Amino acid sequence: MSESYEYLFKFLVIGSAGTGKSSLLNNFIGNKFKEDRCHTIGVEFGSKIVNIGGKSTKLQIWDTAGQERFRSVTRSYYRGAAGALLVYDITSRDSFNALANWLRDARTLASPNIVILLVGNKKDMEEAREVTFTEASQFAQENELMFLETSAKTGENVEEAFLKCSKTILAKIETGELDPERIGSGIQYGTGTSKRLAAPKKPARTPSDCACHV
């Protein structure tokens, strides 16, 4: 595939189980909405090239399992993420209450400069709403997050969420707040840029410092 892009951003989608993370991703990468989707096992992956401010940017999105038992599996994917969608379900107070934990995980495990967008999903189920827009906004404000309410079912705000997050990352790169060259930034120069991140050197196999011959 002859895809060319200028930047590659590593993205995470995190949040409690059943908040619609996979549906958001699938909607974003253009798949159909499935009503009763199985819980994600471990981590799934999707990528899409988007155009942000004239720059074609590849989003490498890791869709993590929300179930607690997968925490250990999913954590390893946090490392070096440039952006994250922190998802809760507006019809589930519990998923909202769990946000603080998810946020802590993201900030400690991923890059410290990670750009996080709070996503209140299932906007289409207004009648079952348990979390108000205002309180979520307040949470976002307190924790310096961006905030959007989305619906993976109708597709409302889904693309906007990813784009908004990407735009912020790009803006931070341009202001120098984020340095793509830094290892673990979650940002790479793509095929479309002349500056190309050198492939990380493979640690050379250490010559046998042991005298013994096995």
Added chain:
Amino acid sequence: MLSEATMENRHGPPGVNSRSLSAAHSAADLEVLREIENVYFQPSSEFDAGRYVLEHAPTTSCDEIEQVFTKLKRQQQVVSGKALHLISQQRDNCDKEFKEIQNIREQLTTTLQTCQKAREQLRAASNHLTISTFVILANFRKRQIIRSVLKSLELLRSLRSVETDVAELLLKKEYYGAIELILKSKKAASSHKEYTCIADLATRLQDTLDMTEEKLDAILASICYRFDEIIFRKLRKAYALLGKTQAAMEQLHMHYSSAVNESSIEAVKNYVGDTIDMKFQDMCMSVQPTKAPICLLNLCENLFLIMKSYYLLVDWHAKYDGEESIPISNNVFEIEKNVSREYIRQKLNAGLVRIWHDVQAKVSTFLKSSGLEEYPFEKFIQMLGILRKLTQVAEVFCGDKSDLLQDFIKTQSVLYIKNYHKGRMEELKLFLENEGWEQCPVKSTFNLLNLQEFKQFKKYLSVRSDTSLVKTQSDGASSVHSQDDSVYISKYFKQNTSHTPFEIFRCENITNDDIFGLEPELVSDDSDDEPEELKRDFVDENDRLPNESPSKVKDSVIVTNTTLSVLRHCGQYLQICRYLPQISLEVVMLMNQLFDYYFFTAHLFFTVDLNVASTTLYTPKLNSVLKRIRNNIDVANAGDVDKIPCPDPPQHLNLGIEESLHGLSERIVAVESVIFLAKQYEILQPYLESIVSSHQRMILEYFKDNTLAVVQDLRIPVYMCSASKAVDARTALIAMSQVKWDVKNVAVEHSAYVDMIIRKIQVFALRLENIATKVTLNSEILNSIWSTLSKFIVHLLVEGFSNATKCSNGGRGLMQLDYRQLFLKLEKISGLKPVPFQDYVDKYVKAYYLPRKGLEEFVLERVEYSNKHLMALVTCACENKKDRQALSAIIESRDSAV
């Protein structure tokens, strides 16, 4: 006769009354009368008496005159008397005559009147009888003439209105009537050439005929899109009337050809922005990839309608043409007709194949320019489904096996699957690079059949150990399908259905099985609870008591997130296989490549820090499989496009922490997940063998025997990385070198280094316990870890022992004591009974006691010991210098021999 009397009377001498005459002088008077000159009897108009007398009067004397006078006088008297006499004499006669005249006159008048009356009556009669009849006759004749004129006029008028009438008839689909009308009109026109207007009319009629034929042609063309038996019958009759049956069929074939063209363009047009001056191929090229499946669907549907129409046309001919067939006769005209019919029949049959080729060409053009390999899987499958259906349609349509399309499908499929695979490999690389090598919490009975992707293969796969019982019914089933398919497809060729076999592709909820007409998966009780099973797929962390001894864990399933994704990919690959049985081998090979890559990566990542030379760590098979895989991987990162990019070692894995046994947990997860993956592949093998052709099975068997069966060998090199760091070799060797091996007596106490090593092993054991709380370690894993450790220990010991340049019998005894003690402890700690690889050190130590001959054999045969080891052995064991030199030579020659 009365008039005669009068006439006679008139000739008598005038002027004398006859009665007086007779009375006085009858004789004398007669005399006198005689003397009268005759001249005087001339009519007065011719004779003038006075003048005559005068002229003849004597001139000489008066007497004479007198005499004459008297004589005349006398004459006059006599004459008058005579006349009078005569008159009186005749009076009665006269009166009588008068009366007679009167009478006649009266009679004449009556006659005249009668005549007049008769005439009048005759006139009336003639008036009444003759003239009116003649007028009637004349009128009648006139009427006749007018009538014929009127008729002609009406004809003319009707001729003039033929155009509209024909149009009306055409509208009513009375083609035959229309043609008939025109032909009749033409005939009529030609028989009325005497009218000047007819010439114009005739040309107009010809025009009308031409136009009507054009219209018929257009209707004929519309037959291509929708065959209507009734219309076609009418058309046929009309053409027969025109005597153009054969020409019409030729024309119809041309229409079919152009219909294929036009409807292809029609189908694609809507998906292309600017279609002006675009060729079909160019149009196909500019169809957006996202729209291509629907576009293909439209294309196929449009083309199907034409095929259906043609099919019905042929069908109709087969059914009804016979009806009209004429028994063989010698009539030239009929023979000709039969020949023409036969010609049409052949033409129709040939047309089936020709149209299918046209259709095939169009679809191929579309596909070639559509960049099929770029589509997402679902779309691709859908496209394949459409194509497959098309080939089925073709089989029903003309019995063609669509080799062209099949080949195309095959090459495209291979292209697609390669491209698809490339994407999956890129994804796999990403997954591997990001993999945390944490154990994914799946149920201990987990296998690939629990994954949704394998749901439909459940019935073909058996996870029981007896894998030979796997049903391999796919071959038999597929032929049954094609039978059913043809019946199923035939339905769509019926006249009265407006459905197409492609409709199902428009349905949102269509499954791939629907697309391919594969038998639906049996919803057994097993699969019923599958979603539930999937939800509960994962062992709750509380299920396992944390204190449970790891060795008691019988069935641990160690999989990583990436393992699952590889398995899922496999499921998808197999699904592709189901739909593309002809490229099964290719797909299976690519599937195997996924495994290879995972295998290779696990090895690459977790042996980077292997700090012991690896001659015996790698089995030959493991070496060869790694070599085989490495050949396909761009290890040098040279950007070789033909090779698979090498995964970059992850930076997030810290394999240097002693407390975590240098990433032993990750190593275990990596290696064991490879082994688990291999097992899953093995489960698939029988099924895979059933989907490839028999001569290809060898390839699979080779993979099974030389790759899948080899993965367990990966444990040793990987675990060695941790095991070899359990005991610091340098310290241990130094400690060993400090032992005096040339002691006289056999010691009772083992050397200090043994305790040091044991302590390290105990630490290792503790740390391993720690790992076991995170990763489910079954006895097999533990055994392999411990045996790796033991392998390391024995090598360490041999290395240490071989460092002893001087060794006595007592020293050899101490060595035995040392390693026995070590293994006793190791056995206790590890639970291995007996600890493996003891022989290695045992044989080495005991070789000391071998005689010269035995030692020589030992040196020759025991390739597992290095030259250094053997040299040290020979040095210690042989007191005889000559023997020592001989054996040393043998040892040195070993190298060159190898």
